[in-house]
Amino acid sequence: MRSDLFSPQNAEARMQQPGMKLQNSKMLKVGLNGEMMVRQGAMVAYQGNIQFQGQGAGGIGKFVKQQLTGEGVPLMRCSGTGDLFLADLASDIHLLDLEGPHDGLTINGKNVLAFEPTLSFDIRRVQGAGMLSNAGLFNCVFSGQGRIAITTKGTPVVLSVDQPTYADPQAAVCWSSSLQTGFHSAEQFGLGTLMGRTTGEAFTMSFSGQGFVVVQPSEEVPGGFVGGTGGGQQAGQSGASVAGVLGNFLGR
Known part of the structure; x- marks a missing residue:
């Protein structure tokens, strides 16, 4: 069979050792020999002997926080040996290496694709978010040493903060x-309704x-009054759902 589809640029990315590598700008290849934390629903293909185990939001504490805040990362633990291919609605994928305890990254939970289990993360309130808004007031904070794959809608710009910097949340x-x-x-800057066009x-x-x-060239669709991943109705139901979770958990 002959086709441009079989050109070398579409062949599997070669890997010298286990870990993450971009298959292309829209797909991540993970050479697995151990474990990897992956966003649920991100797997598009795999080869080898790999097991998948749902992790909720990363433990009971993070699950409760996710229900309260509407933020978090629904995770699955992938373990075994083989090749794992990940994607998220053809979003652009980028790799970042955190290099120690003082190297931290605050990220919108929607943009987390996969990360090495050597990294730790928590769901925290964004500093300065003292008003109710559809912006993501609670984000995920990663720290430690390891690699993380994030997604953006379109090609982003990386702003160096060496002067006062502002962005649409x-x-x-x-x-x-x-x-x-x-x-x-936005009224403080004379922008009025010009901020948050969509x-x-x-x-x-x-x-x-x-x-x-x-900063990505697209705005995330806002969630409930505390932002992030859930709609208003979901956020409104959080109290009841969290109470149920805590009751079941503490009653064991």
Whole structure:
């Protein structure tokens, strides 16, 4: 059979050792020899002897936080040996290496694709988010040493924060966890309803300190009043669902 489809650029990416490698800009290849934490639903193909185990939001504590905040990462633990191929609605994929306990990354849970289990993460309130808004007021904070794959809708820009920096909260994908953040009414900057063109947001997010901010050329669809991944109805039902979870958990 003959076709351009079989050109070398579409062949499987070669890997010298286990880990993550971009198959292309829209697909991640994981050479698995052990374990990897992966977003549920991200697997598009695999080869070899691999087992999948659902992890909820990463433990009971993170599950409860996810229900309260609407943020988090529904995870599955992939273990075994083989090749795993991951994607998320043809979003662009980027690899970041965290290099120690003082190297932290704050990221919108929607943009987490996979990460090595050597990394630790928690769901925390974004500093300065003192007002109710559809912006993601709770994000995931990763720390430690290891590699993480994130997604963006389109090709992003990486802003070096060496001067006061501002971004639409729905377009900010991730930033150095050492940065100081704040939320401001767009009216303070004379922007009015010009901020949040597609989301109706009237807020802008500020960043200061030393670090970087990754901004994508698309705004995430807002969730409930505490933002992130759930709709308003889901957020409104959080209290009851969390109470049930805690009751079942503590009653064991």
